[in-house]
Amino acid sequence: MQNCTQPTDTYLNDETYAxxxxxxxxxxxxxxxxxxDTEVVRVLGExxxxxxxxxEAD
Structure with missing residues (x-):
């Protein structure tokens, strides 16, 4: 696994982004x-x- 210090861009389709x-x-x-915090994690993930x-390991 690569340890990166800068975030990579993630592109979502327009519907998911909206x-x-x-x-x-x-x-x-x-x-x-x-x-x-838990709600933000839920929104980001779900x-x-x-x-x-x-x-990814889970």
Whole structure:
């Protein structure tokens, strides 16, 4: 596994990008979320299919 210090670009199809953006805007606009970090991880993964590299081992 390569250890990179700079993130690589990830390109999503327009529909996924729009859904991801909408969920993150909803989250940032003051919705009452108990654990914001967990919710961001959920949105990135479930809506955008964006996961940290370490998740590949799971």
């Amino acid at each position: 859904a991801l953006r909408a969920e993150l805007v909803r989250l940032a606009s003051g919705s009452q979320v108990h654990d914001v 809506v955008g299919g964006v996961w940290p590299q370490r998740a």
